[in-house]
Each structure stands twice: as structure tokens, then as C-alpha cells.
Amino acid sequence: MKLLRPIIYLSFLGYWVITFLFTMPDNYISLQYYKQNQWFQALLFQRWGFFAPPPNYDERLYYEFRDKQTRQTQTFEVLAPICDMKQQKAPFNWHEDIVDYLLSGSMTGISDDLNEMRQDLQFKHRQQARQAADTTGDHSLREGIQAGVNFRTLQNYAGIVAQKNRIDPARHEVRLILSHLLLSKFADRFSTAPRREEAFFVSDYVTLNR
Structure with missing residues (x-):
């Protein structure tokens, strides 16, 4: 249980950091990792219509x-x-x-x-x-x-x-x-x-x- 909790926290933190980087205006990271961004958007598609x-x-x-x-x-x-x-x-x-x-x-x-x-x-x-x-x-x-x-x-x-x-x-x-x-x-x-x-x-x- 002690190991599970930090793994969950790190997973959520990593997910939100990646989401933040890939939804920002074009930057060095998103351009360099375009293919990874495409797979991320395909597997974890999000709507930001709100x-x-x-x-x-x-x-x-x-x-x-x-x-x-x-x-x-x-x-x-x-x-x-x-x-x-x-x-x-x-x-x-x-x-x-x-x-x-x-x-x-x-x-x-x-x-x-x-x-x-x-x-x-x-x-x-x-x-x-x-x-x-x-x-x-x-x-x-x-x-x-x-x-x-x-x-x-x-x-x-x-x-x-x-x-x-x-x-x-x-x-x-x-x-x-x-x-x-x-x-x-x-x-x-x-x-x-x-x-x-x-x-x-x-x-x-x-x-x-x-």
C-alpha cells in the first residue's frame, strides 16, 4: 500500500504534465515529440469545448x-x-x-x-x-x-x-x-x-x- 500510493500520485502527475505540454501553444517539446503527441491524443482523446x-x-x-x-x-x-x-x-x-x-x-x-x-x-x-x-x-x-x-x-x-x-x-x-x-x-x-x-x-x- 505504501508503494501503491506514490505510484498513483506519480501517474496522475505525469499524465497532467504531458497533457499540459501537448495542449500548450506549439513549443520545442511538442514539435520534437510530434509522433508521441499523436499517439497520446489518439489513446487519451480529450475534448476542451468547455x-x-x-x-x-x-x-x-x-x-x-x-x-x-x-x-x-x-x-x-x-x-x-x-x-x-x-x-x-x-x-x-x-x-x-x-x-x-x-x-x-x-x-x-x-x-x-x-x-x-x-x-x-x-x-x-x-x-x-x-x-x-x-x-x-x-x-x-x-x-x-x-x-x-x-x-x-x-x-x-x-x-x-x-x-x-x-x-x-x-x-x-x-x-x-x-x-x-x-x-x-x-x-x-x-x-x-x-x-x-x-x-x-x-x-x-x-x-x-x-
């Missing part, structure tokens, strides 16, 4: 399936239907709530990872006295995201989307499009104009996991 201002956008997640032979595409957005089902089934919406949490959490992780990777790339370019990122920078960002845990979670869900829409996974490949649908300003709350949408990540076409 401390943040309200969002100014809705999230949208599109799955674009492309036939390998005909090159024809079919696109499905998945978050809006899940939110509708959560409202319809409340309070017995635990399944939809879990799916929404996994997909939204993965999208938030990808957005955070993109920001950190861009800042890391800019930091390296400044060290090399380069003025701006070249086209290989965008390619490396996309590859880095697609190798991460958050992207693989969304990629795995593509199999469920394909099954629901009777899409043959052997014949199709899929591209993920993550976007923000901007909320209208309060002054424009009665406007009928379509809301502006901005894609913040578009993946390569990847194979469907079966």
Missing part, C-alpha cells in the same frame, strides 16, 4: 466512392444523417452517439494534426531559410495524415457506408473529404442564401477495407 468559444461551423464528412473501371463516382455525407438520428431516437440513441463521437473525434484529431504539421513544416523551412512550402509539403502532409490513427478510423467506416449503400468494395475505391459548413452570422440568421463550405482535408483515393 474552455473554448462556441464553434462557428458544422462538420461534414463525405465519402466519395469511385468505380475502378468506369470512373463514375457516388458521394455520401454521413454526419448530418447521424445527427438527425440522434435527435429522433433520443434518449435511446447510444449507438448513434458513439458513432458520432468516433467520427467527430477523428475529424477533430485530423484538423489538429494538420495544424501542428503545418507549423512544424514552417518551422523547419524557417530554419532552412526557405520562404514558403513547396508542393511536396502538401503531399507530405496528406501522407502523414493518411498514416495516422484518426484517418484509419474514418477509412474503416467507409466499409459500413459502402454496405449501407450496396457498393461493391472490390470494385470501388474511396476518397474522404472533410469540410466545415460555416454557420451564418446572427445578423444573417433569416437569410436563405446557401452557407459557405470549406474543405480542410481531401485524401487520396484508397482501397476499401472489407
